[in-house]
Amino acid sequence: MTEQPNILILMADQLRASALPAYGNTVAKTPNLNRLADRSVIFENAYCNFPLCAPSRSVFMSGQLATHIGAFDNAAEFSSQTPTFAHYLRTFGYETILSGKMHFCGPDQLHGFEKRLTTDIYPADYNWTPDWTRFDERLEWYHTMHSVTEAGKCVRTNQLDFDEEVVFNARQKLFDMAREPGQRPFAMVVSLTHPHDPFTIPDPWWSLYTDEEIDDPVVPEPxxxxxxxxxxxxxxxxxxxxxxxxxxxxxRRAYYGACSFVDHQFGILLDTLEATGFAENTIVIVMADHGEMLGERGMWYKMSFHEDACRIPLLISAPGRFAPHRVSECVSLVDLLPTLASVASPDWKEQAPTRFLDGHSLLPHCMGEGGTDGVYGEYTAEGAVAPMVMIRRGQYKFIHCPADPDQLYDLKQDPYELNNLAALPEHAALTEQFRAEVAREWDIPALHEAVLASQERRSFVARALAKGQQSPWDHQPDRDASSMYIRSHMDLEVLEKRARFPTVAHHE
Structure with missing residues (x-):
């Protein structure tokens, strides 16, 4: 195929790879994702580069590591001068659309998207800035264990309100584009907040499961x-x-229920692709911003480099372009921008800047031609007292933080990361190689100072902006009621004919 494909990115929040049958799970009921996986390139070792919402999404959008763009935590501003894949795709002629969560902090709530169909579920301000100088103080916006101890069946939550609005608007936009003559290729991101905690979900998703079929954590204690x-x-x-x-x-039962809810919502959009005729020429990507520990090692949520917190699902479906197969090499979200640019324009490197990108195109992997193998990870948010970095390559994972002992795991022999090899004499040479690579790639002391300075600046600005009249940065979707549905200035016959899909030829 030579025609520019449409791109639909389906993003879930806090969806770990090991929760899906495509990655070996035997509990989750996700029929739509299972069918999609059957025709997809499945990346078995895909990772986020920062196991926290906003920084991970900044990496995904920019193709740059979080520390290179100052995305240190969930309240770090994503600078407007940072090019995103939405800017690249607009350059190549795409209509770029966002429906749902992206957790942009700061006054720019578009970052290259032409249209944003909903507001965000999370705030755009600096109030969630951590403070490493007062580590012992638990701030009011931190996670608590109430999400676990109060888990269970519900009737309604704000996350359900949000996700159903997100999917409704995205589906409507697909129909609108199908009825638009001369429609440009589109790149749409639909980003849900499930299965993010709190762990609560209504029927029918709760009742899809029984307590007896829910698996226990493999390593329940630290x-x-x-x-x-x-x-x-x-x-x-x-x-x-x-x-x-x-x-x-x-x-865990509520989490699985939320995964099934996500699957159902994604299924609605996949069905809409078929109904609109877009399916044949649309690349569908399923991904997550990070994982969820879900009680493994006695841990919950994310914020660490253990597998369930940072390993994510990544499926790329493009029938007629990519044959279904599995990729074992280690890849990450920083690779998505060059991948999307490669898909949109074969000569993209001649049209857009590339020198600051940290990722590599996954197109060779998708074509079955091999590709890069390696992931860099970073963490500088709450729960840290100094920068943490991670290198994942081949069968090994290395984690370094100047405040802690190094960690080295052989994931082929030790998939649950129970045996730290870093201090063992027989692994001294490998450990030293990883340490040397960390020293080449990161200036840890300078990074530490940059994080502290950023926290101080943002905390001061947040306190100042809380005084007097406030001007929120939260996105307000545009809706022009005068041009919606049927209005008196419109030609009714033309309007009705155009609004019907598929159109019907007029017979005299």
């Missing part, structure tokens, strides 16, 4: 000493409120 995990338990309040085994089971 193994050995992991200083960062201990800090996260403090930040998340696990030291104050320990869930019972029954509460863990209930939270």
């Amino acid at each position: 193994p050995g000493t992991d200083p960062h995990a201990k800090r996260l338990r403090h930040v998340n309040g696990a030291e104050l409120l320990q869930p019972t085994p029954a509460q863990v089971k209930t939270a």
